[in-house]
Amino acid sequence: MTRAGFVSIIGLPNSGKSTLVNALSEGKISIVSPKPQTTRQRVFSIVNKDSLQIIFSDTPGWILDAKYPLHKLMNDKISESLSDADLIVILVDGQKGIQEFIQIHELTSKIDHLPKLIVINKIDLLIQTQQEQLLAEIQKMISDIPVFLISAKTAHGVPELMSNIENKIPEHPFYFPDDIISDKPIRFFISELIREQIFFQYQDEIPYSVFVEIYSCKGVDEGLEMAKIEAIIHVSKESQVSIMLGKGGSKIKALGISARKEIESYLGQKVYLGLTVKIKKDWRNNQAFIEKSGILR
Ligand SMILES: Nc1nc2c(ncn2[C@@H]2O[C@H](COP(=O)(O)OP(=O)(O)OP(=O)(O)O)[C@@H](O)[C@H]2O)c(=O)[nH]1
Ligand SMILES: [Mg+2]
Secondary structure, three states: OOEEEEEEEEEOOOOOHHHHHHHHHOOOOOOOOOOOOOOOOOEEEEEEEOOEEEEEEEOOOOOOOOOOHHHHHHHHHHHHHHHOOOEEEEEEEHHHOHHHHHHHHHHHOOOOOOOEEEEEEOHHHOOHHHHHHHHHHHHHHOOOOOEEEOEOOOOEOHHHHHHHHHHOOOEOOOOOOOOOOOOOOHHHHHHHHHHHHHHHHOOOOHHHHOEEEEEEEEOOOOOOOEEEEEEEEEEOOOHHHHHHHOHHHHHHHHHHHHHHHHHHHHHOOEEEEEEEEEEOOOHHHOHHHHHHHOOOO
16 A cells, blocks of 8 residues: 655745755755745655655745735745645744744644644754753643754754654555656756856845746757756846846856756756846736746746
């Protein structure tokens, strides 16, 4: 008999959800950056082990003061991921202390029909007494949910968490063929790798103001010498075009080089990457456009 199930990782922005999904999947599925609100949509990472299939659902961080339609739609993605979950993993940034736990606990306490695990992350940044104190404070508030202390970054505590998750997966036929690792197409991962580099190389509003569209993607196949990928980086206002480009095109050139390297190692082949910058005025406020374009799909 096979077992299969959906596990939703939820938490506030920057708590380490994508890092954890990557650690549990032993591979890179989700992009990670030091800035909050990196993940915009729900990303499945599918782990297959003999007769067991676990589908981890990485979600955007819960945005407490959703300002833009984009933010509201990101919150909707979290609700969507809870609707079909078999298990919820509530991730808390241990460095933020009990306050972050209280916030996420308030948001999730209404969900009482699903099993939950509480995971305190980033314990590599806490000393032993801080870890013990936080654990005690949490256990004082909830007594019926297991609590794990981990570091998604160093993988400390991750194998124990994984085996606990595995034990909670119900008997069910596989939901996906056993040779695929995500529900998203290659184009999605390519656009995410470019967006990840934008998070690393640009400051302030820029990473939040862009979306990356792959409009041409040819020759993606490890057997071929080179893939040719053309991407458009859409910004939301005029002034951001020159910031994206940099003096004499220096910034976009550096972005192209680093994104190409990431894509090459992801695809396992040489890549030509063409980048173009365009304006899609104020797109984050344009709900119809966000829905139609598939940015969150
Ligand atoms: N020291 C330390 N840093 C961590 C750990 N886990 C994640 N981080 C860092 O925390 C930052 C945010 O990690 P992400 O995985 O992008 O967090 P997220 O919850 O997916 O963020 P959003 O998608 O923006 O909601 C990154 O700089 C990570 O490297 C950890 O266990 N220890
Ligand atoms: Mg993320």
